[in-house]
Amino acid sequence: MIKLIMCLKRREDISREEFQSYWRDKHGPFFMENAHVMGSKKYVQSHTLSSPLNDGMRASRGMQDAYDGVAEVWFESEEQLMAAMGSSEMAELGPKLVADENNFIDHSKSSAFIVEEVEF
Template sequence: MLKLTFCLRRLPSLTLAQFQDYWLNQHGPLVRRLQPALRMVRYVQLHRLENDLALGMQRVRGAPEPFDGIAELWWTDEEAFRAAGRDPEARKAGKLLVEDEAKFIDLPRSPLWLNREEVIYAERAAVVLP
């Protein structure tokens, strides 16, 4: 599997709640609609929690400001990713996604990279795929 990890920071004009609502209810369905052209096999949104547990853990560890969310996009392999990059329909879909992302993501402050997972430990019950 090939995975793209995208660490998101919201636009300064949005609250965390506004950012997460748009991401889940507007951008998420757009990604789902464009998925066939992009050849993705999985898309996951990790929404930051802002509560006493999260803030306490951050303080204890002396951690920097957390990202507002993380998106994970999965392809079966590098060739599927490259094939999408060669397809005009996929490039058009990618352009639509970036245009939409600019409405809620501070793109210059939101790093992304391709990676592969190296699972060190996973209990069967904890690994649930839709």
Template sequence: MIKLVYVIRKRADVSEKDFHEYWLKKHGPLVRGFAKSMRAKKYVQSHTVFEDAGQQIRTTRPRMKETYDGITEVWWDSLEDFNSGGDIKQRAEAARALLEDESKFIDFERSSIFLTEEHEIFDYTK
């Protein structure tokens, strides 16, 4: 599996409440609408919670100060599916629409995006 990981910080002019609500209720369904044209298999949003506990954990790590507002993860079966999934026009439309929507709530300069290959070490939920 190939996974896109998008570590997100909200725009400064967007409240925390509005950020989480928009991301979940507006952006999430928009991504779902493009899933088939992108050949995406799974999409998960992880919203930061319990910031006091997060701060305590960060103090146990050298020089770790900042946190993120959340993480988006999108899965594909293969790098080939990620690179060539679906109709070119549909993929271009998805890329344009998603970027336009993300600009409403994401601080691009303070966020990061990268591809990973999963290596499951354990999963006791199965």
């Protein structure tokens, strides 16, 4: 299994609460309705908490501001993900997916990458 990680920053014109509400209540269901097109096996949203613990960790290490959330999407393999991304169904879905993301994500401040988990 491989995993797509997306570290997300919200658009500047919306609050973290609005970002998380849209992501959870609109984008999440939209994504899950179309997960089969992408070959996704699992989808998890991690919503950043407004917490003094986060502020303390960031300050103690000189880190950047927190992301507003992290999305994790699991796939069987890189080859299967690439095959799904090259399908005609994905060619139709892709622009709709990005358009929906544009409702709440600032892509220029976000990041996405493929990982392989290593458990200890």
